[in-house]
Amino acid sequence: MAKRKKSTADDNDLSSEDVHPQFGISIQELEKLMQTRGHEGIKELKEIHGGLSGIEQKLKTNLITGLSGKEIDLSTRIATFGRNEIPQKSPPTFLCLMCDALKSWTLITLIICAIILFALSFYRPSEETLETKIKSKETNVEWIESAAIIIVVLVVVLVTAFSDWRNERQYHSFQSMIELNQKCNTIRESTVQQIPIKDIVVGDICEIKYGDVLPADGIVVQSNGLKVDEYSLTGDSDLIKKNESRDPFLLSGTCIMEGSGKMLVLAVGEHSQMGMIFKLLGTIKEENNRDKRTNDNKKQNTTVDTDVSEHLVKSESVEDAIINKHNASASQEVIPDNANQTSNEDDPIRFKVEKQSVLHTQLTKLNIQFRYAGMIIVILTILVLLVSFSIEELIQRREWGYKYWTQIVRYFITCITVFILIVPESLSTFATLSLTHIAKKMAMDNNLVRHLDACETIGNTTTICSNKTGILTTNYMTVVQVYVGENHWKNVENPAKEIIIPANTKEIIFEGVSVNSSYFSQLLPPEEYETLAKQVGNQTECSLLGFVGALGGNYDEIRRCYPEEKFVHVYKFKSARKYMSTVIQRPDSIVRMYTKGASEIILKKCKTILNRNGDIVPFSNFDYDHLVQTVIEPMACDGLRTICIAYRDFSSDDLPDWDDEANVVDQLTCICICGIEDPVRPEIPDAIAKCRNAGITVRMVTGDNVNTARSIALKCGIISANDDCLALEGKEFNQRIRSRPDGKIEQNLFDKIWPNLRVLASSSPQDKYVLVRGIMASKIYPIREVVAIIGSETNDVSALKAADVGFAMGIQGTDRAKEASDIILLDDNFNSIVKAVMWGRQVYDSIARTSQFKLTINFATILCVFIGACIVKESPLRVTQIFWINSIMATLASLALASEVSAEDLLTCKPYERTRPLISRTTMKNIIGHIFYQLVIMAFILFAGAKIFDIDDGRPVDSIYKPSKHFTIIFNVFVLMNLFNEINCRKIHGEKNVFRGIFTNSTFYGIWIVTFVIQIVLVQYGSFLFSCVALTFKQWMWCFLFGVSVLLWHQMINLIPTTCHMPKLGTHNIDEPASPDTSSNAGM
Structure with missing residues (x-):
């Protein structure tokens, strides 16, 4: 943390010189205020700046209505206080x-x-x-x-x-x-607007809530139980309570862990505390010791959303210590069940599977294998050339001359070229090219990739753990059933006419729903061509607000009577408590607490209930059981989420201790129970069926009760009426996997459950984390499961990081969840995940296509050079020709093959195994078969071509400096054979029709035609530059015939059975995660 300075008069005099004439405070004073903080900061805020109201006046803003939003005002603020961006290093020139x-x-x-x-x-x-x-x-x-x-x-x-x-x-x-995807709710012109974080300016009023990562430095304007995690900057692991009087200072980069509120922005960009740390570490300007980005790091470990640690220069400075704490915070877990929480260092699964890139490891291993092979072939080639040359000179007794040095140098050039060919470094380049191409395609399908490695991993996925709300359902909720006044109304289409509710009960419902919900939640008028109101904020709350409106109430008027800043106390909703309570001071001097939440939990806290006359009557355990059986369970079986609304009155003279939540939220009076429908998306059953055909198991993890969850799962197709799949509640799930007195999880018990588990209901984020870890640690199958998970809450961070692929919901997800994810789901639609799986599998096919082409052309070239050196003491291909083949032509072919799309055909086969070799047996069969054919054709033309084509033999040594038609034909035939083999490489799974879909891919045939035209130009006009002589039309036809013959040869190769004796390359044995019960911290 930056060192705090005591304010002095001299400092104020200095800073006042930089005050903008429009504002009453300078950027230096704001920086100093945020650096000071603490008790001294509060003192300085009050005594020097006149408190919150003084800052408001100096910044020319309004704490209620916000800024005007006028372009001139915003531009002036940016010019004076800076833009909310931390400039990155300029890309290399x-x-x-x-x-x-x-x-x-x-x-x-x-x-x-x-x-x-x-x-x-x-x-x-x-x-x-x-x-x-x-x-x-x-x-x-x-x-x-x-x-x-x-x-x-x-x-x-x-x-x-x-x-x-x-x-x-x-x-x-x-x-x-x-950056554009990161937005913040900001009040401008009295309206809440979602604007990109980079557009926030000093003086803005931002609404902040649970799960948000603060976009700038500021002070609290309003606090509803705000608690902030400042570990990333201060190293303090305790949550810090924030309010207007106790500790109003909010720091950029810290996370809201509880509550909600508003903040006044005081410092942005490089003037914020996080920005100043970046500046001290030299991230903004060019560092003296600029970190070198090697090709492998840049291409294989590219993280689209770079972590701070990628830019740091290690040293022993205080600033490094600060930023290291920030890096550590990236892995900090927030799990309600502390009894079973393990540290990151002791987590055997987290560290073995979190950042492992199978593709990178396979390519590295493949490069090492070829590097050794390259060294051997290079040594053999140079020895053969030198020995044969020396023997020939000794036999002919020629005198040593300068021309021999020329020949030796030429031999070395040939061998170096061979070595460049043998090591397929360009495969790494193409892997990045393919991953980037796939990531762009995935972005078009609403999958924003944050880590490129996730593109390959999602293709291996065998299990998807999905949320229900917003992913499988439309996330447009409406109240369709209600129990109120001892009546169960099962078809609420026009509640104002059909439902008879006592006036006092109706008023309580209006007030309870309006104030006991986030004021971020609201209903906006329907958009053009829409009939339904637009729901903004929490969808469950919006459905209740819609119910209030349908009954004739106006939640806006009630909220104006009870502004948030006048709330007595708020218990914000958390997954652990599953309810929310708001305490207000009514005009009749009564302090009333409204509570809403999961019906089973709230009803257990109720001792009374409103009857059909609106009177309060006792509510016994028998009444509870009766309501559960006759109201809650039938609603749940219809797939409805049940929400109970209750209240409790307190005397103004005898208020309780609001921190004693257990006693305060008790002795409630039940008002009503609402059945809320969230329809299944129409495309979900088909998407689930595609996953099943693709060998992927979908498991639903939800907080709803088991009856609701089972009903939704049936509608989605996750389970069927007659199968033996399990649907468990979180409590039963934990009981089944634990039998020890210490409560630790036993993997053998877990393995009896998870294969058939399809629905985990009434679950907590910890249950989701346990499920992910347990499936990944299981060894009941030879190949471990690859797990993808969808999360939206801050408490999902642990599960998102533990899973092989973590999806964060882009609409409902919190900032913290998005930061922990690998892919952001922009539309919160499960169907987009199915498309992501398809594109993930495309990665392996793209690399397999290119590997088949590259290895064929490389090894054919190498063996051609080696055999030529051994037999005719000269390479049939010149160095410039080899470079054209390897560097230019192969690059163009890689681009063409990268554009090939296997589409939904990939969803009809099982997932690729994590240990799947990069070069499969089928691919190796194709490579060996085409290398053999090309060498036979090359040898035939080399030894018999001069007679067949009636041309001079190009093999005599005297013709070494002058191009010949003989060697030009060899070069041309070799290129054309590989050009037509490029068409063969479009299909890598033994398909017979290699032309299928070729004309739907303009990129492929466009590049193919361009390459062919370039080859014609090189041969006809390459002259000495490419050691070519112009060919006649007849000779071109012969070359073209040899090239086309590769297509026929490929069909013959397909007829050869692929046996287990065929070698594989690039296999990778992955260290599987340790079972929880075998680790020192087996409790998960």
């Missing part, structure tokens, strides 16, 4: 990216060899022989090969830099998408 691309030792070595070769091409010995005199009169063309190598290397560098630059742009575009 294109020149820097080129320099990074040139840091590869293979390219540097290649350039050095090319320069040596270039120099040797102009070197002539002093003693001229007849041969050198003749050569000196000829045009010197030896330098062209070395110059071409340098040019091609530069082109490769440019392509690599462009790819990195493109990734940087996409990275920042995702950052912008996430």
